[in-house]
Amino acid sequence: MIEAEQLSLSYGAVKAVCDVSFRIARSEIVGLLGHNGAGKTTIMKMLTGYLEPSAGRITIDGFDITRERHEIQRCIGYLPENCPVYPDMSVIDYLDYQASLQGVPSAERAAATRQAIRSTGLEPRAMHSVATLSRGYRQRVGVARAILHKPRIVILDEPTNGLDPSQIQHMRKLIRELAQHATVLLSTHILQEVEAVCTRVLMIRQGRLALDAKLSELDQTHGLQVCVGAPPKRVRAVLAAVGGVERIEETGAEQGRYSYRLQLGESDPAGIACAVGRAMHANGIALYRLQPEIMELEAVFREINEAEEAVHA
Numbered sequence: 001m002i003e004a005e006q007l008s009l010s011y012g013a014v015k016a017v018c019d020v021s022f023r024i025a026r027s028e029i030v031g032l033l034g035h036n037g038a039g040k041t042t043i044m045k046m047l048t049g050y051l052e053p054s055a056g057r058i059t060i061d062g063f064d065i066t067r068e069r070h071e072i073q074r075c076i077g078y079l080p081e082n083c084p085v086y087p088d089m090s091v092i093d094y095l096d097y098q099a100s101l102q103g104v105p106s107a108e109r110a111a112a113t114r115q116a117i118r119s120t121g122l123e124p125r126a127m128h129s130v131a132t133l134s135r136g137y138r139q140r141v142g143v144a145r146a147i148l149h150k151p152r153i154v155i156l157d158e159p160t161n162g163l164d165p166s167q168i169q170h171m172r173k174l175i176r177e178l179a180q181h182a183t184v185l186l187s188t189h190i191l192q193e194v195e196a197v198c199t200r201v202l203m204i205r206q207g208r209l210a211l212d213a214k215l216s217e218l219d220q221t222h223g224l225q226v227c228v229g230a231p232p233k234r235v236r237a238v239l240a241a242v243g244g245v246e247r248i249e250e251t252g253a254e255q256g257r258y259s260y261r262l263q264l265g266e267s268d269p270a271g272i273a274c275a276v277g278r279a280m281h282a283n284g285i286a287l288y289r290l291q292p293e294i295m296e297l298e299a300v301f302r303e304i305n306e307a308e309e310a311v312h313a
């Protein structure tokens with residue numbers, strides 16, 4: 001379990017991260033999503049013990065990062081944004097060397113290196129020098145380095161950055177495979193990346209946590225779009241008797257057809273949709289359209305950005 005409480009960090013006058021809290025349980029694949037400069041790398045560096053928070057607290061599996069940094073680093077594998085890989089070494093030598101730096105006992109080093117090479121699909125390139133590898137393979141070497149010590153938590157900073165579409169597919173597959181044995185936290189500024197691999201999203205906006213949601217929750221209906229043959233006053237009177245509708249917004253009117261968005265409460269959206277349909281029928285109002293409104297991640301992302309821009313305008 002990763003627990004971050006009210007994390008903040010400033011670089012001089014720049015407030016990079018401000019009051020960010022979250023908890024990540026075992027086996028989740030969490031996407032840290034945000035524009036360039038949002039604060040994702042800074043959060044990852046704090047979680048991995050490379051930067052000390054100006055305020056706040058991090059515990060990982062009960063270890064406190066300020067007091068037990070080495071214990072924490074033993075259970076974390078980290079792919080930094082620009083992973084340093086030595087071009088002159090062969091893949092296998094580089095990983096063996098990294099395993100020694102990470103304290104993997106010498107008797108276990110060959111097996112650990114072999115396993116990391118197998119897990120990342122690097123077998124065909126194991127004897128090649130790093131300098132000859134494509135960016136996709138080099139990124140895999142970075143991931144292999146991160147998992148040499150079989151960490152329970154894998155933190156990947158922009159793992160697909162700069163990869164071509166087929167390399168991105170390979171990396172996504174690799175991330176899903178890693179998640180079978182570890183909790184994965186990855187950062188990205190690409191929404192589709194989160195949709196493709198993550199089970200949960202932490203959206204970071206100007207150093208603050210703007211959204212923490214499971215992707216499955218985002219698929220749930222929070223509103224209904226309705227088009228009926230009655231003007232607002234009448235519709236409001238009819239819907240006043242329907243429980244669960246919290247707000248009614250007029251979204252358009254054309255040729256006697258009036259469109260509305262109904263904001264629903266937490267409970268039973270399908271039941272409320274039935275009640276809306278029945279209420280229209282009972283009051284002799286023609287019903288032209290009644291459909292759930294699904295909040296897609298893209299819409300949420302846009303809404304949050306627009307709301308923030310309005311605040312800062």
Ligand SMILES: Nc1ncnc2c1ncn2[C@@H]1O[C@H](COP(=O)(O)OP(=O)(O)OP(=O)(O)O)[C@@H](O)[C@H]1O
Pocket residue numbers: 011014015016034035036037038039040041042043081189
């Ligand atoms: N070493 C530093 N010194 C001063 N400011 C920094 C430093 N590192 C980052 N920043 C600033 O802190 C803010 C957050 O940066 P950070 O790298 O954490 O964002 P990010 O979301 O990872 O961005 P990117 O996607 O571009 O990597 C930015 O305004 C950045 O310019």
